[in-house]
Amino acid sequence: MNTIYWFTGQPGHGKTVLSNLLIKYLEEKYNKKVFHVDGDDLRSLTNNQNYSKEGRYENIKRAQSIAQYIQNKGNDVVVSLVAPYRELREELKSRTKVVEIYVHTTDIRGREKFHSDEYESPVENYIDINTTDEEPEVTIKRLIEKLDLPWSKSNHGGLPTNNKDKKRAIFIGRYQPYHNGHIQLIEQKLKSGVGALIMIRDIEPDDKNPFTTQQTVDMIRKYHSSKGDDVEVIIIPDIESVNYGRGVGYEINEFTPPDNIGNISATKVRDCIKEGDDSWKLMVDESIQEDIKKYLLNE
Numbered sequence: 001m002n003t004i005y006w007f008t009g010q011p012g013h014g015k016t017v018l019s020n021l022l023i024k025y026l027e028e029k030y031n032k033k034v035f036h037v038d039g040d041d042l043r044s045l046t047n048n049q050n051y052s053k054e055g056r057y058e059n060i061k062r063a064q065s066i067a068q069y070i071q072n073k074g075n076d077v078v079v080s081l082v083a084p085y086r087e088l089r090e091e092l093k094s095r096t097k098v099v100e101i102y103v104h105t106t107d108i109r110g111r112e113k114f115h116s117d118e119y120e121s122p123v124e125n126y127i128d129i130n131t132t133d134e135e136p137e138v139t140i141k142r143l144i145e146k147l148d149l150p151w152s153k154s155n156h157g158g159l160p161t162n163n164k165d166k167k168r169a170i171f172i173g174r175y176q177p178y179h180n181g182h183i184q185l186i187e188q189k190l191k192s193g194v195g196a197l198i199m200i201r202d203i204e205p206d207d208k209n210p211f212t213t214q215q216t217v218d219m220i221r222k223y224h225s226s227k228g229d230d231v232e233v234i235i236i237p238d239i240e241s242v243n244y245g246r247g248v249g250y251e252i253n254e255f256t257p258p259d260n261i262g263n264i265s266a267t268k269v270r271d272c273i274k275e276g277d278d279s280w281k282l283m284v285d286e287s288i289q290e291d292i293k294k295y296l297l298n299e
Helices: 015-031 041-044 053-072 085-096 138-147 180-189 213-227 266-273 278-282 286-297
Strands: 002-006 033-037 078-079 098-104 127-131 154-157 168-173 194-204 233-237 254-258
Touching: 002 015, 002 033, 002 053, 015 033, 015 098, 015 138, 033 041, 033 053, 041 053, 053 078, 085 098, 098 233, 127 138, 127 168, 154 286, 168 180, 180 254, 194 213, 213 233, 213 286, 266 278, 266 286
Parallel strands: 002 078, 002 098, 033 078, 098 127, 168 194, 194 233
Antiparallel strands: 154 254
């Protein structure tokens, strides 16, 4: 399902600026049109200058209806609207896919006289963005890292096989160690109902690949077994290349992660552990953290 990204917060706190930057990012990243519903533009279009509770309710509900209509047509929507009433924001979140982004600041920006005394900040299921003393280009990068954005896919092969009894998606790698980026890559197929066959390259351990092949197999099996995933893990000889011919009867997919996943790497995990930096735990599932640390440090 497509997403409504709803920026809420007091006037002058950065909602519209961040909305435009997010739209630019999504359109460039995914090569598609993203629609913007802005509170000021909507009031101007509908000639609604009623800032009473009734007038605000009318404007919010109209914005919600427009946003959901566009979403149902297969588009992402970015909304920048004060929307002071938590009740209305929660009601929309209960019936469709909405990412609520609460934008706030302690900076004085000259629009304080337009602030709503009735504003109710969110209390759950939202992203908190403090724009105090920060350039918008820095803030938008922080926001993107917090968003659960989709992966993009390019098929360099043929159409999927029609043989449902034998259908599996192949993944080849070293996985030194297996981290959340790897997991989300595998999930691109698992979530579509296709089982995975993970092929572990049989390599000799070294500084860049400190785990034995069997240790890698054991960690991957442990994780997916704990989740009940349809995943098979096997060892294959190390490979020189991956080759395919014209007219193959299967897809050959290149999955590109969003920036917040692309920043995860096995090298970062290994370096953090060696340096005693616990931030690596944010990149690795809890079920295999102790195994990774034990194998890497020989504890």
